[in-house]
Amino acid sequence: MAPVVEWAMRELANTFSWSRSRDNTFQECRRRYFYQYYGAWGGWEPDASAETRRLYVLKQLASRQQWAGRAVHDAVEMVLRAFAHGHELPQEPFIRDVVERMRQDWRSSRARHYWENPKTAALFEHEYGVEIKPEAWQALSRHVVSCVRNFFRLPLLAEIRRTPLEHWLIEYSSKAFEFEGTAIWVAPDFGFWNAENRLVLVDWKTGAADPGATAFQLGCYALYAHEVLKQPPARVDLFEANLRDGMVTAVHWDDDRLDAIQERVRFSIRSMKAYLADPESNVAAMDNFERTEDLRLCRWCNFRAVCRPEL
Numbered sequence: 001m002a003p004v005v006e007w008a009m010r011e012l013a014n015t016f017s018w019s020r021s022r023d024n025t026f027q028e029c030r031r032r033y034f035y036q037y038y039g040a041w042g043g044w045e046p047d048a049s050a051e052t053r054r055l056y057v058l059k060q061l062a063s064r065q066q067w068a069g070r071a072v073h074d075a076v077e078m079v080l081r082a083f084a085h086g087h088e089l090p091q092e093p094f095i096r097d098v099v100e101r102m103r104q105d106w107r108s109s110r111a112r113h114y115w116e117n118p119k120t121a122a123l124f125e126h127e128y129g130v131e132i133k134p135e136a137w138q139a140l141s142r143h144v145v146s147c148v149r150n151f152f153r154l155p156l157l158a159e160i161r162r163t164p165l166e167h168w169l170i171e172y173s174s175k176a177f178e179f180e181g182t183a184i185w186v187a188p189d190f191g192f193w194n195a196e197n198r199l200v201l202v203d204w205k206t207g208a209a210d211p212g213a214t215a216f217q218l219g220c221y222a223l224y225a226h227e228v229l230k231q232p233p234a235r236v237d238l239f240e241a242n243l244r245d246g247m248v249t250a251v252h253w254d255d256d257r258l259d260a261i262q263e264r265v266r267f268s269i270r271s272m273k274a275y276l277a278d279p280e281s282n283v284a285a286m287d288n289f290e291r292t293e294d295l296r297l298c299r300w301c302n303f304r305a306v307c308r309p310e311l
Contacts, residue, residue, distance in 0.1 A: 014041045016273065016282040017176060017183040020220050023268045029292035030275065035059070035303045038284040044118070054306065057115055061124045061302040064132065068140050069206040071102055072147045072243060073189070076204055079151070080190065084165060091152050095145055102141060124302065143244070147206050150246035156202070156239065160192055167193040169201075169229075177228045179262075182269050184227075186220045199231050205242040214240050215251060219261035222253045233258050 014037075026033045035055050042048050043056020062070065075098045082089050105121035108114075114122035125132055151157060160168070169191030176183040188201040201221045203214070218238040225231040233253040240249045273279040275288050291307060292298065298308050 014038070014282055015183070016276075016279075017185055018179075018265060018269050018272070019185040020217055022185075022272075023265075026268070026272055028297055029294075029301065030289040031286070031291040031307055032301055032303055033272075034284055034286050034289035035306065039286065051306075055303065057118045057122070058127070058302045058306065060114060060118045060122045061127055062122065063124045063300065064137070064140055065207065067105070067121065067123055068102075068144050071098060071105075071144050072151075072206045073204060075144075075148050076151055076189075076243075080160075080170070083161060084168065084170065091149070095148050098144065098148060099141055102144065106137070124300070128304065143206075147243035150243045151204075151241075153246060154241065154243075154248065156241060156248050159194070160190070163192050163194065169193070169199070177224065179223070179227055179265065184220075184223070184265070186224050188221045188224065194237070198235055198237055199225055199229065200237045200239060201225060202239045202241055205240055206244055208244075209240075209242065216261070216264070218251045219253070219257065220265075222258050223261050223265070226258060 022033075022037065025036055036059055040052065040055040040059040043052045043054075043059070048056070075094075079089055079094070106123070109121040109123040109126045112126065114120050124130070169188075175187050176185050178184070189204045190202040192200050194200050201218070201224075203217060203221065205214070218240065221238055222233050222236055225236045226233070233255055236253060238251045238253055240251060241247075242249070275284070277283050277285040277288065295308075295311065298304055298311055301307065304311055
């Protein structure tokens, strides 16, 4: 008789962690933070309540600008994967494929397929009936095409391609590392060791420059380099590659600035935990998380239908 193999399924636990996007949501609106990280938890389960499932689906919504940025990031990732495997990608046919995938995503979102499969394209504009002129969608497509073309033209890409593959640091998704007892989710869009044996960490951007936000994000990359790769700031080059403009900007970092990032992360973690009903078990009560009074934020919030349906 063949042996019986028993598979034990471990139930996912909503444990506390930190990320830059989580911090940004917390700073903008405490109630949105609750919906995103607590109310929507478990919404993927077949037996989830209707309200939890609804919050989970709404959590997946992206604005058209976010969707375009994701399309560019996905295209860059595909290009780098191809190069890593020794394949060349003809630029124009590849760009046409990117645009065709966007068209398919747009049609799927317009048909609201995301309510059956939340991991498919889900656009805020379709869920909330925001009227967008056809020429605005076309301009968005041209923006993506321009960003991808600019990526192919970057001298930085040429440097990456000259770099031996074993010197690439490829992170296609965020990974958690522990910082003073808290899981931190952050990883650079790309990294490599250059000819001077310095660590280069890159963040791809597709929108308008935001020096404050960029400095914080790259600072988190410096923290990643320090905690995971054991590299001091003095040996790390941080680059913001803005694909909209085709510009690469270096951001200087040092020990003092890294200390400031660490303190900012500590403060953010303390603030988030202060709102919890049970910080040890990461249990949250919705009434502890107030709604923002800035209605401009509410109008573009994924959870508007639940939180402020009158808008």
